[in-house]
Amino acid sequence: MDRSDSVGEIGERAVIAALTAAATAAGPVDDIVIGSGDDAAVLDIGGSAVISTDTVVEGRHFRFDWSTPQQIGARAVVQSSADVAAMGGRTTGLVVSIACPAATRVGVILDLNDGVVGAAHALGARVLGGDLVAAEQVVVSVTAVGALEGRRPVSLGGARPGDVLAVSGPLGASAAGLAVLSTPGVDDAQWTEVVALHRVPMPDLSQGPVAAAAGAHAMTDISDGLVEELITMSRAAQVAMAVEVAAVPRRPDLARLATELGAEVDEWVLTGGEDHHLLAAFDAASVPDGWTVIGSVREATSTTPEVWVDGRRVGAPDGPDLHGWQSFAEPRG
Amino acid sequence: MDRSDSVGEIGERAVIAALTAAATAAGPVDDIVIGSGDDAAVLDIGGSAVISTDTVVEGRHFRFDWSTPQQIGARAVVQSSADVAAMGGRTTGLVVSIACPAATRVGVILDLNDGVVGAAHALGARVLGGDLVAAEQVVVSVTAVGALEGRRPVSLGGARPGDVLAVSGPLGASAAGLAVLSTPGVDDAQWTEVVALHRVPMPDLSQGPVAAAAGAHAMTDISDGLVEELITMSRAAQVAMAVEVAAVPRRPDLARLATELGAEVDEWVLTGGEDHHLLAAFDAASVPDGWTVIGSVREATSTTPEVWVDGRRVGAPDGPDLHGWQSFAEPRG
Structure with missing residues (x-):
């Protein structure tokens, strides 16, 4: 052949x-x-x-x-x-x-x-x-x-008020890599790692079984962006999700890249999809090694999905408008 | 919506x-x-x-x-x-x-x-x-x-000389339905059953577990045509497969349809794919109810796949040339 x-x-x-x-x-x-x-x-x-x-x-x-x-x-x-x-x-x-x-x-x-x-x-x-x-x-x-090897499956919808929210890896790298590829004139050679992470995300998927064994109440992978996944978890459990942007882990080199491209690093971190790290809700005392706490779960104040970023409600008239990516939106090709 | x-x-x-x-x-x-x-x-x-x-x-x-x-x-x-x-x-x-x-x-x-x-x-x-x-x-x-519910899985490659070959349903209906749809001027209304079987095959898939429980030595579903599946089983087990065309079950109405279309009913039965009935090799004494014996497994006389139809070897200079359908051949659309 x-x-x-x-x-x-x-x-x-x-x-x-x-x-x-x-x-x-x-x-x-x-x-x-x-x-x-x-x-x-x-x-x-x-x-x-x-x-x-x-x-x-x-x-x-x-x-x-x-x-x-x-x-x-x-x-x-x-x-x-x-x-x-x-x-x-x-x-x-x-x-x-x-x-x-x-x-x-x-x-x-x-x-x-x-x-x-x-x-x-x-x-x-x-x-x-x-x-x-x-x-x-x-x-x-x-x-x-x-x-599952005997572990209890962890659904999307199990987050409880009082839980902490944590992620299993640094966010925004795939979005940053996409930005490098999409911006004419950027020196790709300087940014090979984020470009590589856009091409093939490298989440540590062994953290899924680790989180399940640690008793995680809810879990999902971050495919459509952090805020979008928080909306999904909020809707599924009828709870409010609150995160602090500064707490969300990201690669240290993203800030310099964002400056070079005139982009917002926090937007990559909050809305950039396709990193495929895991997002989970845990009892505060049960967060496993390898996970970073980024916020907490609260009682819902309304029946619509409720996500708070740095104290402002996403989608509210005075709040940030942050959304992820859907397949039927603009094609990439 | x-x-x-x-x-x-x-x-x-x-x-x-x-x-x-x-x-x-x-x-x-x-x-x-x-x-x-x-x-x-x-x-x-x-x-x-x-x-x-x-x-x-x-x-x-x-x-x-x-x-x-x-x-x-x-x-x-x-x-x-x-x-x-x-x-x-x-x-x-x-x-x-x-x-x-x-x-x-x-x-x-x-x-x-x-x-x-x-x-x-x-x-x-x-x-x-x-x-x-x-x-x-x-x-x-x-x-x-x-x-599998405790049954031993039945692979493609387990046919043994001395086994009988059997099928779990009548063959050729999907090919006949396709012929009706492809031939201009045919009265579809007369042939709704075979056309329906082309659109959605209706194999009795409970016969798979039945055959496994009966100790079938080899099994596959007929997706690419009987002869093509026999070739696959022959290659996998290094045995010869011999069938008698007259023994292969087919709907009684196919003969009249073939005459009307100027087609060969045996060609539909032998090479028509997509019926998705099952083909299996059994000990002669173990053929379950619902299965029809169509031939037998013999020692191979060569190292290439060996299928005999009514005593003539498929692909031999004087034998029938019968092949199934591959996706990358001509498109249907």
Whole structure:
């Protein structure tokens, strides 16, 4: 198989065989009973299974001129696995569906698959199978399956007044990296780390099981921006969420980058999505190592979602207007 | 929400909320710990989980002028669940990713979701969650998760010389329905049943667990045509597969339809895909009720896949040349 041949020329069977070989090259894992290559995979979950799916679309969620195929594959795995971690689960298996134009070079699909397989291995998980179909545009769907290993699942909606809010990593890096890529004339070479974090977020997803074991009351991953996730948690629990901007961890280099770009670092931190670190509500005495307290949960004063940033209510006439990103808003491509 | 509004106008959050409401309307099920609407779903598998994913693309696997959105959704569920059944699993949960143009009417997506939810319920399964993203074309990915309930999973590759080959339902109906839809001037009204079976195949997927419990040595679902699946099983087990065309069950009305269309009924039966009935290899004494014996497994006489139809080897210079369908071949749309 020549990597410069198109998927249409090679045919899906031969390409799927190559993808399967790459997925199984790492050898058997204890909890995989039957892996990639059969009708379906069989995974020994040993209790409750956590399942989540995420889809990324060319020109919308990624661009081949901004990211390599490996990065695109790795990012899709991180996105789905972050949802599993946000329930307290450890991702153990993934299935991947790739739709692409027939003219797509096979090398692109093999590289994308390498990114998927590599990111899966980094999480201690394996690619269990997938599908490859023809479409007008590249669309990658990753479904992650994880194990709770006896932990109680942590839902979105369990925050209680009196809880503290904490995050598992520094926010805003992905938004800052996107700003570098979107601003003509910026010296990319100086900002390779934030650009890399935009291409492939690097949350420590082991903190999901850690938080669940510590008794977190509510948890989610920050995919749409901190404020947007706080709104979601507030709505789900009918409580108010209050955070202090200065308490939200961020990389020290973001301030200088924001100055250079004429941007607001706090906006990246509050509304920048796709960092995929975890946000959780804990008893104040139960915050695990590795988490940073950024605010607290209060009784709601109204029936609509209620998020306070530095004492001002988001969306109020005199409050900040901070929103995240939705797929059907402007395309990135 | 007005069903004639576009998904882009309504925004993904509101549409996802409506989809989630539809998925959860049926109420809780014992084995679903956390269902649709959180970061991820939690499913009590109680042992090994079976996982499979399938993707269908507008203009390639379906056409909105040939199928309703409900039919498209239902068909995607049947395809994924057939793979789970082919391992001996019972599908208990599904996650669904829908990509669509922003201009797609919300009613189309709600109807598609209704088809997914209805087909899931018919299988005793539930929709656990999903994703909705913008794309140039409608792409639907369904991942089915099932339970083995103590049965040994049945792989593709376990056929042994001396086994009998059997199928769990009549073949060729989907191909016949496609022929009706593709042939100008045919009276559709006379052939509603085969057309309906092309739009939504109706395999009895409970036969997957039945076959596993009966000790089937190998099993797959017939998605790419009988001969193509026999080739796959032959390759996986290094055995020869021999079938008699006359033994393969088919609906009695297919012969008359083939005559009307100038088509070959045996070609539909042997190479027509997408019926999604099951094909399995059993000890001759272990074939369960509901299965029809169509041939037997023999020692291989060569190292290449070896399928014999009525005593002639498929692909041999003097043998029949019968092949199934690949996604990257000609588009249907």
